[in-house]
Every structure is written in C-alpha cells, then in structure tokens.
Amino acid sequence: MPPGEDLATLGRSGALLVLHLAARYTDQVVAELLPHYGADCPAAVVAMASRPDEIVLRGTLSDIADQVKAAGVVRTAVIIVGRTLAAEQFPDSFLYSTTRDRDSCGLTVQELGGGLSAGDSALGRELAEGLVEVLVDEGGGRPSGTE
Secondary structure (H helix, E strand, O other): OOOOOOHOOOOOOOOOOOOOOHHHHHHHHHHHHHHOOOOOOOOEEEEEEOOOOOOOEEEEEOOOHHHHHHHHOOOOOEEEEEEHHHHOOOOOOOOHHOOOOOOOOOOOOHOOOOOOOOOOHHHHHHHHHHHHHHHHHHOOOOOOOOO
C-alpha cells in the first residue's frame, strides 16, 4: 500500500473500513486493527455477494478470522470492520423497504413526455419510457405541479 495508507494508519481513524481482496489475509487484518478497534468491535465478511452461494459472516474482531477459516472463504469477499455495524438507532434504507412501491412512480409516459402522441418519434417515446424506468428505479414520485 502507498505510504500513509496502511491498516494501522487507517485503523487509527476508527472509521468503518471496507477491505476488498483481503479475505485470504484475515488473520493479518485482525492483528493490525485490534489495537485500534478492540476485540469487541463488530466485523463482517461477505463472500460471493449477490450470488446464490453468498456467504455472510458476522462477529467481532475476536472471532471473525476463525469464522472465515471455518467457512473456507479465501477470495471474492470484502471484510467490513467498524462500530457502525452494531448501530440500531435508525431504520433501514427505504430503498430496500418491503413497503416501497417498485411497480410505479405514479407518472404515465404521456405525463412525463409532455403529451407524446402517435405521430411523435419513436426515439422520443423511448426516452420518455426510459425516464419513467429511472424514476421507478430511484423511488421517485410525481414532480411538483403534476398532481
């Protein structure tokens, strides 16, 4: 690593750390971070994220290395270390909420496209439809003045 970007220096900040490509070196990571975070600091390892064989390990710096070894994780993983992992005083993101409407943002292509008609270009219709999809994906609602 470049000077000043070693684990000991980063660990002194006490910030949440997300380490990519380090699962093979979990013992070394733990040894370097223990003096700065303490053995009771929450830690997690996520291997093969978003794949059917995803593995999520949760623990503390005192036991995460043993969990990683027991699970056989050696690559395609991130190590996450920090007190933030234990936070309980705020709700999960609305982005992942089961109550979030993912089917519609409440706008029709006609409303969004300024009244596209059958004579308008196919490109204009595609652009308007694409914008509706973006708004749906980002959880957007009706712009002000379109109620």
